Amino acid sequence: MTEGSGVRGSVALRNSWSRQRPVSAPTMPWPLLLLLLLLLLAMGRAQTTRPCFPGCQCEVETFGLFDSFSLTRVDCSGLGPHIVPVPIPLDTAHLDLSSNRLEMVNESVLAGPGYTTLAGLDLSHNLLTSISPTAFSRLRYLESLDLSHNGLTALPAESFTSSPLSDVNLSHNWLQEVSVSAFTTHSQGRALHVDLSHNLIHRLVPHPRSAGLPMPTIQSLNLSWNRLHAVPDLRDLPLRYLSLDGNPLAVLGPGAFAGLAGLTHLSLASLQGLPELAPYGFRELPGLQVLDLSGNPKLNWAGAEVFSGLGSLQELDLSDTNLVPLPEVLLLRLPALQSISVSQDVRCRRVVREGVYPRRPGSSPKVALHCVDTRESAAKGPNIL
Ligand SMILES: *[C@@H]1O[C@H](CO)[C@@H](O)[C@H](O)[C@H]1NC(C)=O
Ligand SMILES: *[C@@H]1O[C@H](CO)[C@@H](O)[C@H](O)[C@H]1NC(C)=O
Ligand SMILES: *[C@@H]1O[C@H](CO)[C@@H](O)[C@H](O)[C@H]1NC(C)=O
Numbered sequence: 001m002t003e004g005s006g007v008r009g010s011v012a013l014r015n016s017w018s019r020q021r022p023v024s025a026p027t028m029p030w031p032l033l034l035l036l037l038l039l040l041l042a043m044g045r046a047q048t049t050r051p052c053f054p055g056c057q058c059e060v061e062t063f064g065l066f067d068s069f070s071l072t073r074v075d076c077s078g079l080g081p082h083i084v085p086v087p088i089p090l091d092t093a094h095l096d097l098s099s100n101r102l103e104m105v106n107e108s109v110l111a112g113p114g115y116t117t118l119a120g121l122d123l124s125h126n127l128l129t130s131i132s133p134t135a136f137s138r139l140r141y142l143e144s145l146d147l148s149h150n151g152l153t154a155l156p157a158e159s160f161t162s163s164p165l166s167d168v169n170l171s172h173n174w175l176q177e178v179s180v181s182a183f184t185t186h187s188q189g190r191a192l193h194v195d196l197s198h199n200l201i202h203r204l205v206p207h208p209r210s211a212g213l214p215m216p217t218i219q220s221l222n223l224s225w226n227r228l229h230a231v232p233d234l235r236d237l238p239l240r241y242l243s244l245d246g247n248p249l250a251v252l253g254p255g256a257f258a259g260l261a262g263l264t265h266l267s268l269a270s271l272q273g274l275p276e277l278a279p280y281g282f283r284e285l286p287g288l289q290v291l292d293l294s295g296n297p298k299l300n301w302a303g304a305e306v307f308s309g310l311g312s313l314q315e316l317d318l319s320d321t322n323l324v325p326l327p328e329v330l331l332l333r334l335p336a337l338q339s340i341s342v343s344q345d346v347r348c349r350r351v352v353r354e355g356v357y358p359r360r361p362g363s364s365p366k367v368a369l370h371c372v373d374t375r376e377s378a379a380k381g382p383n384i385l
Contacts, residue, residue, distance in 0.1 A: 053086050055079045076100070077122070084109045094120035098146070106132035110139060120144040124169070128152055137162045140186075148172050148195070155182040162186055167193045171222070175199040180207040180237070183216040191219035197243070198225045204232035223247065224267070235259025243267040245292075253278035257285050264288060269317075270295035277301040283309030292317040294341070299323065307333045317341045331367050345375045 052058035056076040063069055071093040076083050078099045085108065088095060092114045102109075105128060110121075118139055124146045133156035136142060142163035152173040160168065165185045178201055183194055201223065207215060220241035221234070228247040236259055249271050257263065263285055268275075269292050279302050282288065288310055293299065294317045301323055307313075313334050319341045331337060331350060340348045348371035 050089070053088070055083065056086065058089060085112055087112055088114035088118075090114050090117075092118060094118070094122075096122040097126070098122045099125040102126040102128060104128065104130070104132070105135045107134045107137055110135060115139060117141050122146040123150070125149040130154060131156060131159060133157065133159055136160060139163050143167065145169070155179070157182055158184065160185045164188065164190060165192055166190055167195075169195045170199070171195045171197040173199050175201055176227075177201065177203045177205065179205040180216060180218070180234070181205070181213055183218055184213050185216065187217045189217060191238070192217045193220040194218055195222040196226070197222045197245075201226040201228060204228070204234070206233040206235070207237075209236070231256040233259075239263055241265040244271075245269040246272060248273040249275050251276045251278055252281040254280045254283060256281055260284060262287055264312075265290045267292040268296070269293065271299070275299050277306045279303065279305035280308050281306060285310060287312050289313060289336075290315045290317075293321055293323070294319040296321045304330055304333050310334055312336050314338045315340075319343045319346075331369070340369065342371065346371055346373050348372075 048060050048062070050058045050060050050072070052074065053076070056074055056079070059073045059075070060070050061073070063071075071091050072089045073094040073096070074086075074088050074092050075096045076086050077096045081101050081103065083100055084097065084102065084105075086097075090113055095118055102123065103126075105123065115138060119141055121139065121142060121144070125148075128147065128150040129152060131147075131152065136145070136159060140162060143165060144167040145160075145163075145165060146169045148169045149172040152170065152175055155170070155175065155178055157179065159182060161184055163185060164187055166187075168183070175196065176199070178196065178199075183192060185192060204223070207213070215236055215238075218237050218239060221237075221239060222241075222243045223232070224243045224245035224247070226247050228244065229250055231244065231249065231252065234242070239260055240262060242260070242263055242265070245267050246269070249268070250273065252268075252275065257266075261284065264287055266285065266288055275296060275298070277299065282291075286309060289312055291310070291313060297320055299321050307330060310333070314336050315338060316334070317340075320343065337350055339350070342348060348369040351368055351370040353366045353368055
């Protein structure tokens with residue numbers, strides 16, 4: 001997760017605006033200002049601990065010249081359910097409440113000075129079976145929320161609408177049916193990454209197009225290891241990354257990925273059951289760059305038309321499938337293809353073998369796959385597949 005840097009960056013910025021004494025920039029000579037800036041850039045950040053609520057650890061990171069702004073990470077993990085609501089310092093950026101056997105969170109558990117400006121909250125490894133719809137309503141700057149490893153069976157409809165979330169981790173819960181609308185955030189257009197892996201999801205309820213609610217800004221969605229028998233309707237989401245690994249998907253045919261023209265990465269590894277790739281199943285994905293079909297020894301496929309329409313595909317992972325050896329006609333279907341993994345250790349790259357010179361006008365260069373076994377590459381020469 002990219003949680004750390006992003007969170008830190010924006011909080012630091014916010015704090016610098018609110019906490020720094022106003023520097024009278026207009027009266028300061030430019031060389032001095034430049035020197036200040038260089039000093040600021042040259043300074044590392046310092047870490048210290050500070051007094052904290054009993055049992056918790058408070059770690060302060062200071063930034064800038066004369067430690068002009070600071071933020072605190074508060075770790076209250078593994079202390080037990082009595083710890084909430086815990087008072088936290090005003091400049092707390094990240095609060096860890098993981099592994100506390102918490103059964104319930106509501107707005108009174110997450111309230112007090114310091115909570116309003118919290119950017120990261122870790123509630124993983126608790127015993128949460130439900131969350132109150134208003135639990136996070138006061139966390140107006142929350143960007144990263146970890147609810148993984150709980151017993152959540154449902155998500156209230158508007159849980160995240162008050163927060164500018166960019167990362168929500170709901171993996172390892174007991175969710176069965178999830179509404180896409182539940183991920184409506186106070187995002188103002190920023191991308192949202194949602195991890196729903198390792199749940200029991202058999203249905204994803206599409207966002208109603210007619211409703212007044214804005215479309216959730218989900219850019220990556222991890223639905224791996226759930227109970228989906230078909231690709232859910234995700235149309236109109238600004239999705240770029242989608243993982244459906246480990247689901248019992250049946251037939252992937254035309255229309256399966258309708259409305260996902262912006263998708264660049266798709267992972268369909270280790271599908272359960274007897275998955276089948278039908279012709280033109282990927283034709284709605286003209287922007288797809290990376291496709292992972294690895295770990296599917298029982299995958300049935302119906303010829304080269306399966307890969308029709310994948311005009312931007314650069315990387316294809318076919319390791320541990322029965323789709324190799326591949327006919328080289330695939331290279332013509334996939335004009336942008338750069339590399340194919342055919343097994344854990346064997347990777348093939350597209351090469352252009354020049355014909356006789358000068359090349360006759362109209363003749364196309366011969367393309368081929370050049371495969372290298374990474375285990376043996378040191379000892380043996382490469383093979384041409
Ligand atoms: C979500 O949490 C799980 C379990 O704690 C972790 O393995 C996974 O990497 C997290 N997902 C993201 C996107 O960080
Ligand atoms: C919030 O949850 C706590 C238990 O964690 C409970 O004691 C309290 O009554 C709840 N407050 C509201 C407003 O529901
Ligand atoms: C999705 O989740 C699985 C299992 O938690 C993990 O292995 C995988 O890396 C995740 N994929 C992405 C794209 O985050």
